[in-house]
Amino acid sequence: xxxxxxxLAPPFWRIPKKEKxxxxxxxxxxxxxxxxxxxxxxxxHILNIAETTAEAKKIIRKGEVFVDGKRRKDYxxxxxxxxxxxxxxxxxxxxxxxxxxxxxxxxxxxKENNLKICRIDNKSILKKGRIQLNLHDGKNxxxxxxxxxxxxxxxxxxxxxxxxxxxPLEKGNLGIISRGKAAGKLCKIKELLKGTIRxxxxxxxxxxxxxxxxxxxxxxxxxxxxPVIKIS
Numbered sequence: 001x002x003x004x005x006x007x008l009a010p011p012f013w014r015i016p017k018k019e020k021x022x023x024x025x026x027x028x029x030x031x032x033x034x035x036x037x038x039x040x041x042x043x044x045h046i047l048n049i050a051e052t053t054a055e056a057k058k059i060i061r062k063g064e065v066f067v068d069g070k071r072r073k074d075y076x077x078x079x080x081x082x083x084x085x086x087x088x089x090x091x092x093x094x095x096x097x098x099x100x101x102x103x104x105x106x107x108x109x110x111k112e113n114n115l116k117i118c119r120i121d122n123k124s125i126l127k128k129g130r131i132q133l134n135l136h137d138g139k140n141x142x143x144x145x146x147x148x149x150x151x152x153x154x155x156x157x158x159x160x161x162x163x164x165x166x167x168p169l170e171k172g173n174l175g176i177i178s179r180g181k182a183a184g185k186l187c188k189i190k191e192l193l194k195g196t197i198r199x200x201x202x203x204x205x206x207x208x209x210x211x212x213x214x215x216x217x218x219x220x221x222x223x224x225x226x227p228v229i230k231i232s
Contacts, residue, residue: 012102030138032078040075069159153221167221
């Protein structure tokens with residue numbers, strides 16, 4: 001199914017709720033359905049590159065839109081947190097970042113078009129002791145050492161997924177809150193609180209000289225003293 005009722009669409013899609021009954025819905029993919037944006041919606045209602053869904057489909061099917069360095073021809077492809085969108089024919093580049101209402105796009109540049117921050121959500125040990133890192137956007141990469149922990153972030157080169165920099169989840173580093181009332185806020189890590197069977201691990205961070213406790217799954221490390229790429 002590639003359509004859903006408009007009234008169910010997240011507010012950050014920026015679509016008129018009463019214009020029509022149905023709207024494109026994201027296909028199952030690397031991001032949660034209601035925390036992603038269909039590619040066609042991005043072209044029509046967020047970037048205003050296309051006036052209609054039919055026009056957006058035509059642009060996408062011609063292969064003019066790339067996500068994370070790969071050509072995407074599916075108008076319902078789910079674009080999510082920190083994904084990089086590029087439209088080379090227009091020389092336009094955008095990054096998806098967290099905002100107060102959910103997700104938003106910021107304009108980027110060609111220099112950072114091949115860079116992306118990904119959080120390590122899980123690790124797997126494969127045959128012969130190889131280590132696989134499972135990232136927040138569904139990507140998986142193999143590494144040779146076990147220096148990486150869940151909650152750490154990686155600055156990756158796209159589309160090769162080469163690790164450019166390792167950003168540990170540790171005191172003093174800088175992060176961004178991905179969901180909740182403080183979504184989109186940059187903050188410095190002050191303390192890591194251990195989790196329990198019932199309670200997930202939490203991060204104590206400082207925002208405007210005030211402490212805030214955030215669930216680890218809603219926090220992404222983005223740098224040390226400053227973000228390693230433009231995220232706001």
